[in-house]
Amino acid sequence: MSYLDExxxxxxxxxxxxxxxxxxxxxxxxIGDDCAVFEGREGWHTLVTCDVQVEEVHFKMELFPPFxxxxxxxxxNISDVAAMGGLPRFALLSFVLRPxxxxxxxxxxxxxxxxxxxxxxVDIIGGNLSRVAGSLVFDVTLIGEVESEHPLLLRxxxxxxxxxxxxxxxxxxxxxxxxxxxxxxxxITRFERLCRRCLAPLPRVEEGRVIxxxxxxxxxxxxxxxxxxxxxxxxxxxxxxxxxxxxxLPLSEDIRSFAREKVVDPFLPxxxxxxxxxxxxxxxxxxxxxxxxxxxxx
Amino acid sequence: MSYLDExxxxxxxxxxxxxxxxxxxxxxxxIGDDCAVFEGREGWHTLVTCDVQVEEVHFKMELFPPFxxxxxxxxxNISDVAAMGGLPRFALLSFVLRPxxxxxxxxxxxxxxxxxxxxxxVDIIGGNLSRVAGSLVFDVTLIGEVESEHPLLLRxxxxxxxxxxxxxxxxxxxxxxxxxxxxxxxxITRFERLCRRCLAPLPRVEEGRVIxxxxxxxxxxxxxxxxxxxxxxxxxxxxxxxxxxxxxLPLSEDIRSFAREKVVDPFLPxxxxxxxxxxxxxxxxxxxxxxxxxxxxx
Numbered sequence: 312m313s314y315l316d317e318x319x320x321x322x323x324x325x326x327x328x329x330x331x332x333x334x335x336x337x338x339x340x341x342i343g344d345d346c347a348v349f350e351g352r353e354g355w356h357t358l359v360t361c362d363v364q365v366e367e368v369h370f371k372m373e374l375f376p377p378f379x380x381x382x383x384x385x386x387x388n389i390s391d392v393a394a395m396g397g398l399p400r401f402a403l404l405s406f407v408l409r410p411x412x413x414x415x416x417x418x419x420x421x422x423x424x425x426x427x428x429x430x431x432x433v434d435i436i437g438g439n440l441s442r443v444a445g446s447l448v449f450d451v452t453l454i455g456e457v458e459s460e461h462p463l464l465l466r467x468x469x470x471x472x473x474x475x476x477x478x479x480x481x482x483x484x485x486x487x488x489x490x491x492x493x494x495x496x497x498x499i500t501r502f503e504r505l506c507r508r509c510l511a512p513l514p515r516v517e518e519g520r521v522i523x524x525x526x527x528x529x530x531x532x533x534x535x536x537x538x539x540x541x542x543x544x545x546x547x548x549x550x551x552x553x554x555x556x557x558x559x560l561p562l563s564e565d566i567r568s569f570a571r572e573k574v575v576d577p578f579l580p581x582x583x584x585x586x587x588x589x590x591x592x593x594x595x596x597x598x599x600x601x602x603x604x605x606x607x608x609x
Numbered sequence: 610m611s612y613l614d615e616x617x618x619x620x621x622x623x624x625x626x627x628x629x630x631x632x633x634x635x636x637x638x639x640i641g642d643d644c645a646v647f648e649g650r651e652g653w654h655t656l657v658t659c660d661v662q663v664e665e666v667h668f669k670m671e672l673f674p675p676f677x678x679x680x681x682x683x684x685x686n687i688s689d690v691a692a693m694g695g696l697p698r699f700a701l702l703s704f705v706l707r708p709x710x711x712x713x714x715x716x717x718x719x720x721x722x723x724x725x726x727x728x729x730x731v732d733i734i735g736g737n738l739s740r741v742a743g744s745l746v747f748d749v750t751l752i753g754e755v756e757s758e759h760p761l762l763l764r765x766x767x768x769x770x771x772x773x774x775x776x777x778x779x780x781x782x783x784x785x786x787x788x789x790x791x792x793x794x795x796x797i798t799r800f801e802r803l804c805r806r807c808l809a810p811l812p813r814v815e816e817g818r819v820i821x822x823x824x825x826x827x828x829x830x831x832x833x834x835x836x837x838x839x840x841x842x843x844x845x846x847x848x849x850x851x852x853x854x855x856x857x858l859p860l861s862e863d864i865r866s867f868a869r870e871k872v873v874d875p876f877l878p879x880x881x882x883x884x885x886x887x888x889x890x891x892x893x894x895x896x897x898x899x900x901x902x903x904x905x906x907x
Contacts, residue, residue, distance in 0.1 A: 314712035320738045327702070330719060333732040335698060337650070347734035349699060349752075350650045352635070357655065361703045361750055365739050400633060401647060404625070405659045405703075405748050414612035421628060434631040436645035440618045441663050445743020450703050452659055452750040454647075 343548070344465050345394035345532060351456055356463070358455040360391040366447040374491055377416045379510040381423020384449045387535070389431050389514035390588040392455035394533040396464045396523025399431050399455045399516065404438035407448035420449075431516060462528035464519075464592070469530035469549035473593035476603065478518050480563035481538045481591075482577070483508040485584020490569075505565050512588040521605050522592055529602075531592040537583040541591050549593075555582075641846070642763055643692035643830060649754055654761070656753040658689040664745040672789050675714050677808040679721020682747045685833070687729050687812035688886040690753035692831040694762045694821025697729050697753045697814065702736035705746035718747075729814060760826035762817075762890070767828035767847035771891035774901065776816050778861035779836045779889075780875070781806040783882020788867075803863050810886040819903050820890055827900075829890040835881040839889050847891075853880075 315323065328342045339356055340348035351357035364370055364384050375383075385402060392399045404424070408417070428435060433453070457463075487509030490502045499506055515533070522529050530545045539555075546553055560581050570577035594602055613621065626640045637654055638646035649655035662668055662682050673681075683700060690697045702722070706715070726733060731751070755761075785807030788800045797804055813831070820827050828843045837853075844851055858879050868875035892900055 314715065315706055315710055315738075315740070316708045323738050324736075327719070327733065327736070331723060331726065331733040333734065334730070335732045337698060338732055338734060341732065341734045342736070347699070347701070349734070351655075352648045353651055357649075359699075359701065359750070359752065360735060361701050361737050361748075363703055363705060363737055363739050363748070365705055365741050367742060368740055400635060401645065401657070403645070403657060403659050403750065405661055407661060407663055407744075407746050407748075408613055410614045412613055417612065421625070425629060428629065432632070434633045434636055434639065435625065435629040436631065436636060436639045436647070437658060438622075438625070438640070439659050439661055439748075440613075440621050441661050442613070442666055443663050443744050443746070444665060446705075446741050448705050448741070448746050448748075450659075450661070450705075450737075450746075450748045452657070452701065454657065 340463060340465065345391040346397070346455065348395070348463060354459055355456045356459045358392050358395050358397045358457060359452065360388060361450060361452045362388045362391065363448060363450040375510060377419035378423040381420040382427040382511045384451055385424050385427040385433065386512050386514050387588065388451045388453035389427070389433065389516060390512070390533045392453055393514045393516045393519035394531055394590060395455070395457055396461065396519045396531065397455035397457035399433045399453055401436045401454040402428065402433050403452040404435060405450040405452070406438070407441045407443045409444065409447065410442050431514065457523060461523045461526060464523060464529055464531035466530055466532055466545045466548035468528045469545050469551050469593040471551055472595065474596050474599040475542065475553055475555070475591070475593050476599055477534065477538065477561065477589055477591045478515050478606065479587065479589040480561050480566060481534050481587045481589050482566050482580035482584045483563060484512060484586045485580040486566055486569045488586070502565065502569060505569060509586065512586065514588060515590045517609055518590050518606050521609065522602060525598060525602060527594060527598055529592045529594045531590060534587045534589045534591050535585055537585045538591065539582045545591070545593065638761060638763065643689040644695070644753065646693070646761060652757055653754045654757045656690050656693050656695045656755060657750065658686060659748060659750045660685045660689065661746060661748040673808060675717035676721040679718040680725040680809045682749055683722050683725040683731065684810050684812050685886065686749045686751035687725070687731065687814060688810070688831045690751055691812045691814045691817035692829055692888060693753070693755055694759065694817045694829065695753035695755035697731045697751055699734045699752040700726065700731050701750040702733060703748040704736070705739045705741045707742065707745065708740050729812065755821060759821045759824060762821060762827055762829035764828055764830055764843045764846035766826045767843050767849050767891040769849055770893060772894050772897040773840065773851055773853070773889070773891050774897055775832065775836065775859065775887055775889045776813050776904065777885065777887040778859050778864060779832050779885045779887050780864050780878035780882045781861060782810060782885045783878040784864055784867045786884070800863065800867060803867060807884065810884065812886060813888045815907055816888050816904050819907065820900060823896060823900060825892060825896055827890045827892045829888060832885045832887045832889050833883055835883045836889065837880045843889070843891065
């Protein structure tokens with residue numbers, strides 16, 4: 312009776328992919344990457360993605376400041392456009408809310424969405440409001456663009472001999488989440504940066520642009536399920552393998568302190584913590600060096 | 610404390626409209642019509658809309674056959690593209706589901722979505738799956754296109770002297786809903802056509818195309834909130850008034866029988882019943898005659 316539990320999200324997506332054939336000549340990339348891609352205005356591809364934040368699954372009202380939740384609702388979607396090397400353009404907000412929701416809380420969520428929208432020059436162009444008796448659901452559709460002259464940065468692009476790179480410090484969001492859920496007030500203050508990395512992740516649009524503008528078909532994905540799992544998405548799509556050297560993984564001072572204090576292996580959150588929304592990508596060694604330098608320069 | 614109850618869906622949308630300014634030169638039409646519109650591939654505008662079906666709000670599992678629910682999930686969105694005179698192209702499915710959902714039920718929903726997608730040549734190109742403990746949520750983003758040479762069929766296009774027209778028989782869905790919710794098995798069988806009009810509405814894509822291809826800037830909306838309310842959306846946006854002659858309203862045999870049996874005024878569901886997804890539009894008298902003839906011919 313627990314069908315979805317058995318097959319999981321990826322099993323379900325596979326099922327949808329098998330069941331629905333696509334036929335439009337306008338479609339460039341369907342189900343299976345960070346965004347779907349179709350023919351856009353002259354010189355551009357249109358990117359589209361949707362991602363949802365569900366109460367008690369992705370956030371808890373009593374633990375998540377509503378302003379940061381608002382930023383997060385948009386950020387997780389902008390990140391999918393970043394993971395195609397694209398520029399975010401438009402968003403539609405589909406909210407399923409309890410009628411007795413407090414205005415103040417909702418206003419703060421909207422303020423957070425507005426702040427994130429302004430930061431990334433995203434226009435809110437539509438949406439939908441429905442009521443519900445149960446969990447709040449914030450669904451967002453994000454529309455972006457990427458120049459059609461650039462090769463698409465698909466998960467299937469990795470080639471033998473490529474290096475694997477990642478922006479920022481994956482694992483920080485998972486450490487932050489643990490502190491938010493279980494930590495004392497003092498810990499939340501002390502590890503404020505980690506908590507913020509969990510509550511309000513920063514979409515790596517700028518970094519994605521550097522990779523797109525290289526003109527090389529890098530494999531690119533954002534780290535939402537955890538570094539190892541997202542890397543495996545690239546490897547499966549590309550039919551390739553990878554060796555991960557622990558000593559080469561980026562390890563931040565904050566994760567080091569957190570791991571020491573909690574007596575855990577710091578590589579555990581780095582490899583399997585999700586929701587960092589860092590960019591994970593592959594490139595031939597010489598290009599990898601160039602991209603690293605260019606990303607650090609910006 | 611009941612903020613959303615106080616301001617309602619339209620109040621909330623007004624609030625969002627006021628709060629979020631838009632700046633993209635690519636945007637043709639933002640919040641406030643059936644779809645948002647932005648610059649598309651050469652010769653076309655891209656249309657985008659999202660609408661949601663929430664358990665216990667829009668459907669009840671025990672009353673709605675899952676196959677028809679699947680069709681409905683897509684149909685209500687395709688209808689918004691029809692209400693811009695557009696052609697539906699792509700859909701993203703965002704599902705928020707209980708993990709213990711039965712496979713058989715979900716498969717039937719997917720079969721219904723597939724049937725509707727094939728009927729209207731819509732490709733499913735992406736989506737998202739999340740879990741929830743409470744109500745099921747089926748959110749769909751629909752992307753369509755309309756030729757940029759045609760004037761947009763906006764709610765604000767109505768002009769003094771125009772006639773008001775509507776496709777099909779508004780009110781049938783509301784009668785059907787009442788039978789589904791309160792009727793006996795015998796009634797459900799006898800009024801099967803009305804029930805079907807409620808469960809599986811038919812998006813009027815073909816009719817929307819006739820209106821678009823006329824090249825005249827008709828005001829156009831789909832009847833989701835009820836004929837009078839949706840007409841008032843057109844009138845408010847256009848700064849116009851309208852006289853509705855009861856004897857000119859389309860009154861189907863089924864509504865007549867239903868009203869007689871239930872001893873209700875048949876004009877009540879016609880004027881205020883929602884969810885018919887018929888097209889309500891305005892046109893100057895001579896064009897109105899032509900459109901009527903052309904729609905009946907197809």
